Amino acid sequence: MTRVLFVNVTDVSYPRHKAISTSLARAGVDAKIIRRPVNIGYVRRSLRLLFSGICSGRTDAVILGEFAVSYVWVAWIIAKAKRARLVVDGFIGMHETHIEDTEKYTSASPQAWFYRLVDYLAFRLADIYLIDTIARRDLLLRRFGRSSKPPKILVLPVGAPEWACPSPLPSFEGGCRVLYYGNYIPLHGLDKVIYGLSFLPTHFIWSATFIGPSGLAEPYKALINELGLTDKVEFLDSVPEEDLVKHLKNCHVVVGVFGDSSKARSVIANKVWQGIAAGRLVLTQNSIGLAEIRDIFPYSLLLPRDVAPDSIASILTDTQAWAVGSAQRHAARKHVDCYMSHHFNVFVSEILS
Incomplete structure (x- = not known):
């Protein structure tokens, strides 16, 4: 053995x-x-x-x-x-x-x-x-x-844990619900997303929940306040997995990575995989790393043409894109598992050799 x-x-x-x-x-x-x-x-x-x-x-x-x-x-x-x-x-x-x-x-x-x-x-x-x-x-x-x-x-690949299970997108009654979770560090480029949210037109109804270490959230709270978005964004401290699942099911869009570093451009973050597997739309930058799965999950990814605020706002308001691909998004979990299995089988074979 x-x-x-x-x-x-x-x-x-x-x-x-x-x-x-x-x-x-x-x-x-x-x-x-x-x-x-x-x-x-x-x-x-x-x-x-x-x-x-x-x-x-x-x-x-x-x-x-x-x-x-x-x-x-x-x-x-x-x-x-x-x-x-x-x-x-x-x-x-x-x-x-x-x-x-x-x-x-x-x-x-x-x-x-x-x-x-x-x-x-x-x-x-x-x-x-x-x-x-x-x-x-x-x-x-x-x-x-x-x-x-x-x-x-x-x-x-990072892939997605078992708790990231597909579920239908919730009703849009009350507007689009955006979810960010993770650390408040430059890797994620959350400030770019916040500026993008500030460019959303007044007729577009939305709200956002940011989940992360409360002790590191102050700069982002200040930016939200400066841009007049306080009534739109809720900040929550880090939560256990079982609570994160509830937030994931309750949102329409999961925010991915918008950082400038070489890692930010080459990684496919945990939350990107989790959002895809859960049948959510994932808003993330169109990077060299993301290109590896872009064609596998075309209906799961919201990829702005660049990281400028108007580009982020534009793709968030493109609700026509959301109207198609619901069946494919719901089935994305299976494709995530197949993608992971292929790579992990190679790893296991190497260990056994």
């Missing part, structure tokens, strides 16, 4: 980890999980992970999860000790998270150089490197893949 060891898993219920572990379990792969030690510093955590990994018994592959890139050296030592392959999930890189997504540091800062080095090591030390889109794979090869032997890169 093939055995794998997951190292430094932050959350076993996180959709990406769950999708990977479930696909392996279905193929009869035996998996052991070493969870991330909490309430201790980096050095002690690393040593504890290393000890747990070395003592874990036989394994054929060591898998470093999506939030653990900075611990790649730990996973590499464990893999070498076990004579196993090292699989690194690069879905959440250090540089893009701290420099591009959140703009926590500038691109010229020492931190930026350090994070890029960590990402480089994660890429170079891996035998198999996982990423979520072809566009991001190509970006990785341009950045890090110039040497003679880059790792094998497998594309594993």
Whole structure:
């Protein structure tokens, strides 16, 4: 029996980890999980992970999860000790998270150089490197893949969890209901969407719900107030999945990603997949990453010609587009599952080989 060891898993219920572990379990792969030690510093955590990994018994592959890139050296030592392959999930890189997504540091800062080095090591030390889109794979090869032997890169789409189930669009009585959920960070480009909402004509009836960490919402609340949209937009703190499902069923449009970074243009975000699978219209930028699924879900995507406010407002008011494709949107869940299955089957075959 093939055995794998997951190292430094932050959350076993996180959709990406769950999708990977479930696909392996279905193929009869035996998996052991070493969870991330909490309430201790980096050095002690690393040593504890290393000890747990070395003592874990036989394994054929060591898998470093999506939030653990900075611990790649730990996973590499464990893999070498076990004579196993090292699989690194690069879905959440250090540089893009701290420099591009959140703009926590500038691109010229020492931190930026350090994070890029960590990402480089994660890429170079891996035998198999996982990423979520072809566009991001190509970006990785341009950045890090110039040497003679880059790792094998497998594309594993984010896809949608089981709770993102299709349901008919609710009645338009009371207007169009727009839903945004996620973190308030530059990656999502929510300010562009807010400006787009301010360009909606007065005869178009709409409302919006923004769900995310309340402590980070103040700049967006201020912008909403400045544009005179306070009576149209409701801010809610982050909610558990069961409540998010209710909000998803109650909306017509899910907001995707409108950021300017290379990741924003190459990723297909969780909420884009979830909105599609739930049979909703997804308003998101027409990016190189989105191009990979654009033709598969033509009736699910609202893609403005650019990210200008008038373009976003224009496609939101194009209700004729909403009148067609309801059956296709309702069936989108099946196509999401087929798309995921194709890519995950390749991954499982590689682990079993």
